[in-house]
Amino acid sequence: MDASADLLINAVVSGLLLGGFYAVVSIGVAISFGLLDIVNIAHPAVILLGSYVAFIGNTVFGIDPILAAVIMLPAFYFLGVVTYQIYYVAFERRDDQSIRGLSFFFGILFIAEVGLILAFGVDYRSVQAWYAQGNLDLLVIELPWRLLVPFLLGLVTVAGLQMFLSRTFVGRAVQAVAQDQGALRLMAANPARIKRIAFGLSFATAAVAGAALIIIQPVEPSIGREYIGRIFAICVLGGLGSFPGMVIAAVTLGIVESLTATFFGPSWAPAVSFGVLLVTLAVRPNGILGR
Amino acid sequence: MVSLVAKAAGRETAAGLGNVAFIGVLIVAAGAIFGATRWIGNDYAFFAAYVVVQYIVLGTAWNILGGYTGYVNFGITAFFAIGAYSTVVLYKLTPWLPLPVMIVIGGVMAALVGLGTGYLTLRLRGVFFSIATLALAIVVQTLITNWDFVGGARGAYVLRPKMAPLIGGGYIEYLFLVMLGLCVVALATARAIERSSLGFGFAAIRDDEAAAEASGVPTLKLKLVATALSGGFMGMAGAPLPYYVTYLDPASGFSLNYAVNAIAMPLIGGTSSWLGPVVGAVLVGGLQEYLRVTIASAINVLVAGVLMVAFVILAPQGIVGLFQRKKR
Numbered sequence: 001m002d003a004s005a006d007l008l009i010n011a012v013v014s015g016l017l018l019g020g021f022y023a024v025v026s027i028g029v030a031i032s033f034g035l036l037d038i039v040n041i042a043h044p045a046v047i048l049l050g051s052y053v054a055f056i057g058n059t060v061f062g063i064d065p066i067l068a069a070v071i072m073l074p075a076f077y078f079l080g081v082v083t084y085q086i087y088y089v090a091f092e093r094r095d096d097q098s099i100r101g102l103s104f105f106f107g108i109l110f111i112a113e114v115g116l117i118l119a120f121g122v123d124y125r126s127v128q129a130w131y132a133q134g135n136l137d138l139l140v141i142e143l144p145w146r147l148l149v150p151f152l153l154g155l156v157t158v159a160g161l162q163m164f165l166s167r168t169f170v171g172r173a174v175q176a177v178a179q180d181q182g183a184l185r186l187m188a189a190n191p192a193r194i195k196r197i198a199f200g201l202s203f204a205t206a207a208v209a210g211a212a213l214i215i216i217q218p219v220e221p222s223i224g225r226e227y228i229g230r231i232f233a234i235c236v237l238g239g240l241g242s243f244p245g246m247v248i249a250a251v252t253l254g255i256v257e258s259l260t261a262t263f264f265g266p267s268w269a270p271a272v273s274f275g276v277l278l279v280t281l282a283v284r285p286n287g288i289l290g291r
Numbered sequence: 292m293v294s295l296v297a298k299a300a301g302r303e304t305a306a307g308l309g310n311v312a313f314i315g316v317l318i319v320a321a322g323a324i325f326g327a328t329r330w331i332g333n334d335y336a337f338f339a340a341y342v343v344v345q346y347i348v349l350g351t352a353w354n355i356l357g358g359y360t361g362y363v364n365f366g367i368t369a370f371f372a373i374g375a376y377s378t379v380v381l382y383k384l385t386p387w388l389p390l391p392v393m394i395v396i397g398g399v400m401a402a403l404v405g406l407g408t409g410y411l412t413l414r415l416r417g418v419f420f421s422i423a424t425l426a427l428a429i430v431v432q433t434l435i436t437n438w439d440f441v442g443g444a445r446g447a448y449v450l451r452p453k454m455a456p457l458i459g460g461g462y463i464e465y466l467f468l469v470m471l472g473l474c475v476v477a478l479a480t481a482r483a484i485e486r487s488s489l490g491f492g493f494a495a496i497r498d499d500e501a502a503a504e505a506s507g508v509p510t511l512k513l514k515l516v517a518t519a520l521s522g523g524f525m526g527m528a529g530a531p532l533p534y535y536v537t538y539l540d541p542a543s544g545f546s547l548n549y550a551v552n553a554i555a556m557p558l559i560g561g562t563s564s565w566l567g568p569v570v571g572a573v574l575v576g577g578l579q580e581y582l583r584v585t586i587a588s589a590i591n592v593l594v595a596g597v598l599m600v601a602f603v604i605l606a607p608q609g610i611v612g613l614f615q616r617k618k619r
Contacts, residue, residue, distance in 0.1 A: 039421070039422070041365075041421075041422070041425060086604065090603070090604040091603075094607070098361055098363070098417055099357060099361055099558075099562070100558070100607055102365075102418070102421055103363065103558055103599060103603050104603050104604065106365060106551070106554065106599075107551070107555070107596045107597075107599045107600035107603070110547060110595075110596040111593065111596045111597060111600065114592055114593050114596065115593075118593075222547075225547070228422075228426065228429070229425065229426030229429050229430070232422045232425075232426065233426070236419070236422075265437075267436060267437055268433065268437065270429050270432075270433045271430045271433040271434065273426065273429075274423075274426040274427065274429060274430035277422070277426050278408075278411055278412070278423065281411060281415060281419055281423060282411045282412075285419070
C-alpha cells in the first residue's frame, strides 16, 4: 500500500472515531435545541465543566474519568433542571425567548468560561487512564484507545437515549412535547415538567461528553467555543430532532475535519464546521434526515 | 410607535429635535467631552475614555440589528477584528493613508461580510442567523491565524506616530477624537433610523415578521440593510484598534470580552432606543475601568456577563425601560 492511500485510510478511520465523539458532544444540543427548541449555546461550557469534573475526580481522587462522569450524572441533571426552571420563568413563560433568551445563555457561556479560568487558570489539563495511550492493532489499521473509548462512549449514550425516548413513557412524552405542546396540554400533561426532565438529561449528557473530551485532548477553559460551531453544524445538518441523522452528520463532519487536518494542516479544521453549517443552511436547512 | 418610544426615552427637549439639530447637539457634547478629557491632562484619561466611547459605538452597532429588528448577532468579534485587521493590512501596504480613510475601508469590509452571512442565513429563523454568526467568529479567527501577512498567530506590531496630526498633542488624543467622531456618526444614524420608515420596517420585523412580510414590508432587504449597517459600524469601531494597542494578535483581537460587552451594554441600557447603548456603555464601561484600577482585571471581565444575565432576567426593558415605566 502506498503512503498516501495509507494516510487516507487512517484519516478516514480517525475521522469516523472522532465522529462518534462528536455525537456524544452534540446529543445534548440535539435534545435541547432539536426537541425542546431551546437554543442552549452555553452547552459547550457545560461540557467543559464536565471535563474539569473528570479532571478533579481523576487527579484528586484517583478515579477513572468516565466513572467520575457517571458519579456526577445526577449533579449535572439537577443543574440542568435548575437552569431550565430559570429559563422557563424568565423567558419561556413571558414568550421572550429570542433576544433575551439567547443572551441569557450567551452570558452563562461567558460566566462559565471566566469562572473556569479563575478556578483552574489557562493551562491545559489532562487525565490519566489506561486508555490514554496505546493502540488497538487490527491488521492494517491502528486504532488509538484515546479515540476508540470516546467513540464507544458516544455510541452507548446515543443508543441509550434513543431507547429511552422511544420505549419509556417519559421518553415518549418528551417526543410529544417536541411535536405539539398545545396538544399535550389538552391531555392534562404539563409541558414544562417534561421539558425540565429533558433539559436535565441534556445537561447530564454533558458530563459524559466532558469526560470524553478530556480523554481525547487536553482542555483549557476557552476551547468550548470551538465546539459551538461544530455542535450546531452537526445538529442542523442531521436535521433537528433526529438522533440517527445527528450521528450520520457527526461522523461526516468528523471525517471531513480529519481529512482537512491531514491534508491541509490541523489549524484549518475549525473552519470546516462553519463551511458545513453555512452550506447546510443555504441549501438544505432541514438537514439530511430532517422532518 | 418607535418614535413614541424615542420620545419617551430621550429627554423632552431632545425628543423634538430634527436630525440635523441632533447632530449639532452630539457634536457639541463630543467637543465638551474632548475638552474635559484634555483638561484632565493625563494620558490615562484618554485611554480609558477611548474604551468607553468604543463600546458606545459597538453597542449602538449591535443594537441597530439586535434591538431594532430582533436578530441577535454573536459574531461581534468577527466584524470588529475584520476592521482591525484591515487597518493592519493597510498599515503594511499604504501607511500614508489617513486614519479616517482606513476606518471607512475597514467598515466596508465588515459590512460586506455581514451582507454575505446575512444573505445565506437571514431567510431562516432568527436563531440560525445567531448560530451562524457565532461560528463566523471562529472561522474568521481561523483565517486570520493562518494568514502570515498580518502576523498569523504571532500577531502584528503597529507603530503609533508620536504626534497627532492636525490637533497636536499625543497620538492617543487624536485616536480619541476620531472615535468620538465615529460615535457621533453612529448615534446620529441610529436615531435617524428610529424616526424613518426604515425604523418602522425594522420594528415591524421585530414584532411579527410574518405579518410584516404579508403587509408588504420587504423583510429580507431590510434585514440585510440592518446587518450591513451593524457589521459596518462594528468594523469601523475595530479599525483604530491596532493603533490603540500597537500589538495585535488573534487572541486579543477576537477576545470574547468585546462580544459580551457589545451585547451586554445595549441590554443593560435598553434596546428600544439609541440612548440605551449609551447608558449601558457609560455605566458598565465606567464600572469596568474603575474595577480594573481598584480591584483586579479578572473581576472586571465578569461584571458585564453577570450584569447582562441579571438584567435580562430581572429588568428585560433595561435601564431606559425602567425610567419609561415610571413616567407613565
